[in-house]
Amino acid sequence: MPKRNDLKKILIIGAGPIVIGQGCEFDYSGSQACKSLKEEGYQVVLINSNPATIMTDPNMADATYIEPITPEIIELIIKKERPDAILPTLGGQTGLNNAVILAKTGVLDRYNVEMIGVNLSSIEKAEDRYLFKEAMKSIGLSVPKSIIATDMAQSMKAASDIGYPIVIRPSFTLGGSGGSIAYNQEEFEKMARNGLDQSPISEILLEESVLGWKEYELELMRDHKDNVVIICSIENFDPMGIHTGDSITVAPQQTLSDKEYQRLRDYSIRIIREIGVDTGGSNIQFAVNPEDGRVIVIEMNPRVSRSSALASKATGFPIAKIAAKLAVGYTLDEIPNDITHKTKASFEPTLDYCVIKIPRWAFEKFPKADPTLSIQMKSVGEVMAIGRTFKESLQKGLRSLEIGKPGFVNELHSVMDEIDDSKRERLKEELIPKLRFADPKRIFYIKDALDVGLDIDSIHKYTQIDRWFLYQLKDLTDFEKELLSPLSEMDYDLLFKAKRMGFSDQQIAILSKSDEQTVREYRKSLNILPTYKLVDTCAAEFKSYTPYHYSTYEEEDETFPSTKQKVMIIGSGPNRIGQGIEFDYLCVQASYALREEGYETIMVNSNPETVSTDYDTSDKLYFEPLTVEDVLNIYEKEKPMGAIIQLGGQTPLKLARQLEECGVQILGTSPHSIDLAEDRKNFKELLNRFGFLQPKNDIAYNMDEVIEKAEMIGYPVVVRPSYVLGGRAMEIVYTPEQLSVYLEKAAKSQIDFPILIDQFLQEACEMDVDAVSDGKETLICGVMEHIEEAGIHSGDSACVLPPITISPKVCKELECQTARMAEALKVQGLLNIQFAIKDDKIFFIEANPRGSRTIPFVSKATGVEWAKIATKVMVTKRLDRSTITIPVVNHVSVKEAVLPFGKFPQEDALLGPEMKSTGEVMGVDSHFGTAFAKSQMAANLILPSHGTVFISVNKNSKSKIIKPMKTLVQLGFKILATEGTRLTLLEHDIQTDFIHKLDEGRPNLVDYVINGDIALIINTPSTQRSIDDGKYIRQTAIRHNVPLFTTVQGLIAAVSGIESLANNDLQVSSLQELFNL
């Protein structure tokens, strides 16, 4: 049956900000869905609060709402747009949860909106633990023994029935949030309580543990005629007990015979039918007992999931796109397979390669968080690698992580170390617990374990990883020894074998005591070059038309480089804190811009969650690690006119110099200029030349110098190691005592000198300016004022465009200084400058002549696709102002950062110079207050309209809280304050009740929060002591999702938001309306 003609307008719900457990894979799926529905002639209405997405580019939908994804706001959009249908299966758990509420509260019925793709009862059957369990029972499948509890008494009883270890899973949370495994009663009590808190319906599922069982996932698609196909099977390298998002996973499955695999396939089909997912994709997870093959169903996602994104990239089958088409009535046999043209989507992809996904964590950002991997997802990104063998894929995957590991290498020692027997025994002792309790380094500890002679059975016993995988690792370890010889003694056969097993030139260089460049030259002299194969869904059975490539060492190469003018774009690799979807957005825009101009584009990236690795984003896609070796190989094969390195964040930047030395033409601002801006000394000279200001600063090469120079500059100072990403290990210190604490920590975590010391401009206002330039002509993209004061990492700070407190004169001056800097740095492309404004004086904080994190936000706020303009400058070397229309902007846009503290309860939720946020949202309105309130709402913090405000601020802040607190009182809020703050407020006639500090007696603030009596918390610390005091308050606020502001500026903005909300009804506007598109 062809598509439905009764539907005209379809609403798609996006997934909102990037958070742990819900990453940029939903930009990929949402973009595919938008494109796919538009292609079919439907009008698409989109809501997504995340400006850093391709899906929110105004040309992806007919009406794009960058608004908070809440049922109330969606209702406003429905009321205004009157869509015929809502498609909720492509926006992750957020999309699904919102759709459920809209359906249950009757909104969908009221406006006559049909839910397509899935229905309410299926969602409930799949998501409600009890209904799911009953459904599985009814079709004869087993689930782990489990009991649902809604309070502690029930929990304790359930635990004694089930026994230990026991799994605790809160209902309706993202990425297994709040999930844990308890091994004893004491742990259980703590975890169960936490789980009940985290579940929006205060419900937990207590479950029999199947720790160590083999873990599988199947990705299915179903159409409305009940045709079901399995797109991909995935086997977890890390068995049950570690969240699949934190597991290394492999596709296709490796260790089941056909009989056992077909059983899982049969079960999956039975499940999707029983749950009743009408059309689209689903993901089903199984545990298989390694001893007897007994199968248990773990869960089902009745929607496109993180694994679907992986499965799409792993097979070449575009799940989200097809899911959208199925939702509007097509059947699988009516949809063509893009890759083969000839065949249809009604088949099961077959792979002739092995795919590995490896998560990437960010524990270096959260030193207090527990890095043990368990059933709650903690990773922030992932890489995927494709090779012809598991060994090759694994090594490619490990070097794709960009964590300084060139492949499958050691963690605790070097393979070249002489290890005597006593050291060997010591290492074994040390390794056993590390194997037993997985953390992000476990894969490398296994290498250590194999090297010190732990046998496969022992490693299996400790890790419960299937022996098949361990044998693969052992093969690599054994073979590696053959590479411990001088390069000149390696013959063709040995080196070819090494490359076939995925050894990087860098690994070979280390083993042969050579260097990467020499290995490369030697390898090329032996004519050992990679061949590029195709991901084609059909193992070469049919001719394919989509150039989606991966490298391997084989006999036949399938690339046919064209003779067109072409440009290579180097992507941003795995998501991490400080480098996320924003950079993928830039790379995708670059590809679109170049294709518009008639260039052929070649995308290189290793991140399966992205739009950039969609096979139709660029003319050619190379799914490869972003290392010098892998990128150069492609460059030399394709011979493009050059490579763009300024849009993918630090990843391509780090490669730029070496690539340039190896003959790669870098398009846009030269690496030399980029380095110049990074180099403190040169940059200082440059500023001095122009007479521009900078906070006082210096460089220290040892401990003593740090102390001495900090003294000279004057406290407070900002200290940080010189080469950092996202402000790692950066701190503001107010006293010499704090500095010595910092230095002690630095010594422990082996932070490298030199250390940079900057004067900290207290209470300065921080500004971000983005510009595009050709080195002569410069155009300002946007000027943003940070809400939080200078000192908070710009990635974590809320900001507003246009500025609201800075005078036009100062803004003009900022623009002038930016233009002069662009000229001085010979910028070709993008430039981002961070300024601090204090007493109307402008200070340079830093200049980055490359694409910045803020460009996507600026683009959405100004209605101009700046990354496209910049890309065109990079290839034409000319910025032509006359071709650019800049719409008049009558609205205010606020960007807010989204923080992962909820996942890391041990961490202090304070903002500082080190970036911690995983994502961002945007609020748009004609008033700043409402725009800010919307940004908070989008970040899942609802500003209260009434209730009690708790405030505790430090001395410096006290004078500034009077005005906003008066407003709150006028709005009817009750104020609670700690003694010092209370006295200040009373002096200004603000009626305030006293509340105990935590150590002063009870009831204290925490009691109030837990009882739900607090609507808003303001807690600003500045000295080390109050940082520690406030930590518990902040953690409690986060646990109970009470809006928390840790800066006075944040308070002022919040009050302005509360005031606006009280005085105005919420309005929603699409980008198309705002910019008259």
Added chain:
Amino acid sequence: MLGQILLEDDSVFIGQSFGYEGDNLSRMGEIVFNTSMSGYQEILTDPSYSHQIVAMTYPLIGNYGVNQEDLESSKVHLAGFIVREYQSNYSNFRSEQSLKDFLIEHKIPAVEGIDTRRLTRHIREKGALRGIIAIGNWDEEKLKDKVRKSPLMEGLNLVDSVTTQSQYDYPANGRKQYHVVAMDFGVKTNILRMLTERNCHVTVVPAALSSNRIMALSPDALFLSNGPGDPAAVDYAIQTISELIGKIPIFGICLGHQILALALGAKTYKLKFGHRGGNHPVQNLDTGKIEITSQNHGFVVDQSSLPSDIGVSHINLNDQTVEGIRHKNLPVFSVQYHPESSPGPHDSSYLFDQFIEMVKKTKS
């Protein structure tokens, strides 16, 4: 030891031996590829691969070892086996031995380290070719000569070499309700299992058994099995079946389906490189529904040659070829693909139920 594959167009693929090595061993056969990602054990023991050298497109083979339960016949029928990376270390709770030991036991040469994707693309472009798998050091010219002299698959009767020599019984799993005679052209065990699970007592008979002797067994129905080679070359079976059409219900699979079509007066022809794998979409033309099927055939029934009383019941969605036929008036039907799977998906097992229904109806 060195292992190589040489094709009739003189292309050469070199790897290492990982199976039976013998003394300067070489085996000839048609080179084909199979796209199943699992199920190598069933493929190895499927009699339909007789005289073929099979390359697996999935690169890692041997992962879960070999067990006795998943064999499709008592021996390995294919002439040689080609993989990208053999897995000497296997892991599975049912495995009993390594694939290598199994191949050696059955004296089957196998080569790993081959760029199997190159080989697949080659076959895709050139069609299935004759070739040779050779272990050890060989003179290339000599191998070329051997390949050139090897027989073409077209016109080749391979049923004689795989059919049972003597009749045997496969008793019903529960109560015996129907007696089915299965003509053995190279039958897979799972087909017999599917029948016995449905209360059929199966008598497996040699392919050359005459129609009179079949009827003398007083069967309720006739089953025509899968098997290797060119269906047109099995003239005696075509004759036998044509004598039985209309007398008893008939169900055929794969070669059985082709021979049935020939007996009904249709023609078969050889596909360029055949269908071998577990992901082929087949549409049931009665219901419109799609089945993901297990396939293994090089020949196919020519749709235009079907007599008017024969309808097409199933088609392949990849190339629109005939996947199933049904007599419009008589209880006779057959499919080109493998509803018994093994290896492959179970979407089509309903065909066995349909067969039973048909037998039941005819009987009453």
